[in-house]
Amino acid sequence: MKQSVNNVITADEMMVFAASQLFKDGDVALVGTGLPMIAAYAAKQTHAPNAVLVFESGIMDAKASHMASGVGDFPLVHGAVKTSSLFDSLSLLQKGTINLGFLGAAEIDAYGNINSTVIGDYQTPKVRLPGSGGANDIASMAERTVILVKHQKRKFVEKLNYLTTPGYIDGAGSREKYGLPGQGPEKVITDLGVFYFDAATKRMSIESLHPQVSLEKVIEETGFEFQHIPEEIPVTEMPKPELLQTIRDLDPDKIYINK
Amino acid sequence: MKTDTKLYSLKDAVREVKSGSHITLGGFAHSLAPLAFVREMIRQDISDLEVTAMGEAWAVDMLSGAKALKKVRMSNFMFEGWGRCRNFSRAVEEGEIEVEDYSHFGITNRMFAGSMGIPFIPVKTMSGSDIYHERSFEKNNKFVDYTCPFTEEKVLLVPKVEPDVAIIHASRADVNGNVQLYGISSTLEVAAKSAKKVIVTVEEIVEEEIIRKQPELTILPSFLVDAVIHLPYGAHPAGMYKYYDYDSDHINLYIESTRTNEKFKEYMEEYIKGTENEIEYLEKIGLKQLLSLKADPYYGYSLHNRGEVLQ
Numbered sequence: 001m002k003q004s005v006n007n008v009i010t011a012d013e014m015m016v017f018a019a020s021q022l023f024k025d026g027d028v029a030l031v032g033t034g035l036p037m038i039a040a041y042a043a044k045q046t047h048a049p050n051a052v053l054v055f056e057s058g059i060m061d062a063k064a065s066h067m068a069s070g071v072g073d074f075p076l077v078h079g080a081v082k083t084s085s086l087f088d089s090l091s092l093l094q095k096g097t098i099n100l101g102f103l104g105a106a107e108i109d110a111y112g113n114i115n116s117t118v119i120g121d122y123q124t125p126k127v128r129l130p131g132s133g134g135a136n137d138i139a140s141m142a143e144r145t146v147i148l149v150k151h152q153k154r155k156f157v158e159k160l161n162y163l164t165t166p167g168y169i170d171g172a173g174s175r176e177k178y179g180l181p182g183q184g185p186e187k188v189i190t191d192l193g194v195f196y197f198d199a200a201t202k203r204m205s206i207e208s209l210h211p212q213v214s215l216e217k218v219i220e221e222t223g224f225e226f227q228h229i230p231e232e233i234p235v236t237e238m239p240k241p242e243l244l245q246t247i248r249d250l251d252p253d254k255i256y257i258n259k
Numbered sequence: 260m261k262t263d264t265k266l267y268s269l270k271d272a273v274r275e276v277k278s279g280s281h282i283t284l285g286g287f288a289h290s291l292a293p294l295a296f297v298r299e300m301i302r303q304d305i306s307d308l309e310v311t312a313m314g315e316a317w318a319v320d321m322l323s324g325a326k327a328l329k330k331v332r333m334s335n336f337m338f339e340g341w342g343r344c345r346n347f348s349r350a351v352e353e354g355e356i357e358v359e360d361y362s363h364f365g366i367t368n369r370m371f372a373g374s375m376g377i378p379f380i381p382v383k384t385m386s387g388s389d390i391y392h393e394r395s396f397e398k399n400n401k402f403v404d405y406t407c408p409f410t411e412e413k414v415l416l417v418p419k420v421e422p423d424v425a426i427i428h429a430s431r432a433d434v435n436g437n438v439q440l441y442g443i444s445s446t447l448e449v450a451a452k453s454a455k456k457v458i459v460t461v462e463e464i465v466e467e468e469i470i471r472k473q474p475e476l477t478i479l480p481s482f483l484v485d486a487v488i489h490l491p492y493g494a495h496p497a498g499m500y501k502y503y504d505y506d507s508d509h510i511n512l513y514i515e516s517t518r519t520n521e522k523f524k525e526y527m528e529e530y531i532k533g534t535e536n537e538i539e540y541l542e543k544i545g546l547k548q549l550l551s552l553k554a555d556p557y558y559g560y561s562l563h564n565r566g567e568v569l570q
Contacts, residue, residue: 033339056363057287058443065558066565070288070339074500074560077442085444086287086313087371090364094383117360122393128348128358132390133314133335136362140384163389164360178387179413253566 009244011191012257014210015148016042016247017239018189019102022146023048029100030054030093030138033070034256035148036102042247054098056134058084067255090134093141096181101138103185105149107160110203110224111174112147112167112185114139115160122162132164139165140180151190156222168202192218194236195226203227208234264434267486269537272458273299275486276424279307283370283454285427286315286497287445288339289505293318293428295493296460298531298540301325311420312336313366313446317497318426320344324523325531328356330396332420334363341510345517359395361385365417367446372419373453381405381414391415425454428494429478430501431463432470436484439476441559442500451479460490462502492541492549503552504561509544 009017016039023029023043031040031053040053052061057072060082066075077083092098106129107115116135120126139145147167149155167185168174175184184202188195193209205228209218215233219226239247251257273296276282286292297318309330312319316336322328324346336344350356361369365385372380385391385402394401403416427447432438438459440447451457459479464487470477496513498505516526527533534540541549551563 057445066560066567072287072290072443072445073339074290074442074498074504074554074558075565077500078559083443085448086363086446087367087449090367094364117389122389123395124354125352128343128351130337130343131333131335131360132362133337134363136388136390137364137384140362140386140388141364162393163387166387169387174387179383180386181383 007241009238010258011210013239013244013247014236015189015191016257017243018194018236019146019148020046021237022187023051023100026050027100028052028054028092028098029102030056030089030098030134030142031102032104033068033073034104037068038247038250038256041250042243045246046243054089054092056086056089058086058089060084060089067251067253069255090137093137096143099143101142101145103135103138103145103147103165105147105155107155107157108147108149108188109157109160109167110227111169111171112188112197112204113160113163113169114147114165114167115162117162117164119161135165139167139185140182142182144183145185147185147188149188149190151192151218151221153221153223156224158224168197171202172200192221198227201227206230206233208236210236211238265436265481265484265487266434266464267488269295269299269488269490272296272486272488273303273305275456275458276300276305276426278305280423281309281311282424282426283311283422283450284315284318284425285445285447285450286317287443288314288316289497289510290494290499291428291445291447292494292497293426293460294321294495294497295490295537296426296428296458296488297321298537301327301527301531311366311370311422313363316344320346320517323347323350323356324517325527326350326355330357332359332361332366332369334361334366338510338514341514345514346523349520357396359397359401360390360393362390365390367449369417369420370446370449370453372417373421374449377419379416379418381407381416383412383414386413386415420453422454424456424458425451426458427451428460428499430461430499431465432459432461432487433465433467434487435467436481436487437467437470437477438479438484438487439470439473440478441476444478448478451483456485457483458486458488459484460488460493462491462493462499464489490537493537495541495544498552498560501554501559503549503554504564506544506548506552507564508548
């Protein structure tokens, strides 16, 4: 591969590409802004033209002329096929019509559970974070979910301060016990690699690491033990140059990627 | 002053919201926020409020900074693109506000049950999380585990909520209180229908005939509305689709002021308590700034604000 500056892929671009590959044509996805939105548009322009984006604010099948700064932002409203309510969007999630959701995380544990509520005790928190929003709803009810998060030791923790958003909770069988309709997180995509959940234990395992990323680095940035580490760790697939260009063209002002 | 219409002055309408009452407010990210109303609530020192809200970050953060909140049922408060709501977070961290957490769908269903006149509703979300396990002031009334008698599916029951007052900012209305909205409605409709009293502030007052020409835009018919107040730029520094964009410059200034209680007090003294009314507030923002936010009639937002048109 040519190593000119423009062809060197960044960590953000790797995350967007890896996320875009998880879209199937015809998926109805509930997405937030940021990397998942760029990934969704990249998928739509390539292998999943019939994927539909729904935003929790009530925006359906958005076709934005300008980059949106949030899930209710006006460029998503203009050109959408329907503007509706949050209640309507999230009802479609409960019904199962929306089948794919993306999540971010302030803290994540080995079972893919996420905290976005407090640091410290719930009643007397050291830091009050924004709270669930639609995240718990996506994680509880979407058939498939994907977590995108920066890989840092303070985020990848053994024990969460507060379980805002369920992954596999305490392990195999937990989601069934609580009656959660979604399948649980399918993948975790970070700036270092792609991770999956072991079928028997539901603990996080390494699927692949991005180019130039060492296992030592990943272990150093992870506060829990992976269930499974392949003996020969695959390198995450890279986008073809045209697709990388598509991803860059989607965010020319670097609002979300490579900022 | 009350007339034979539902048109109120801002000062009179705000007097209807008593300290200690339970309110819900409109707003989604940087749009639909009833901030002119909230500023007047702060001018009138309304306090000890209980709030039920989904994600109405702007109203809640301002009221938190004014020390007006006591209890909050919520899902998520965040200034998208800017970060945490520091006034709100600090008030919680300092033990001033008691919080009960839900998911977006969870809190919205509580309002939906209120809007439908049913005592509770089943949902398939939140189970197994600390939203379920950690109970604050709702205690045993937060959730009930239930097995559907028809399908045997496991569900959570959430009780209805019926706030005393809903405060909504919308696009336009007639003097009788028929309210119309362009764009997303977020939770405005269920919030308004769940509340005992509904106060609506709008960008424009139009003739009833105009409403009747496009009834599909109506979000609340007059019989669901108690008061209407004409407040152009009533969501500033948030925006209104087809009217004006959110004001990034003022949002920067606001966010900076929320770093400490002292700094926010200065912001309040200058922009809220230091202004007699909303005209004075808008004069402080300035004509040039307000014009730069004006929505492009095709896109519905300001191209200047999106970096496209140089002034």
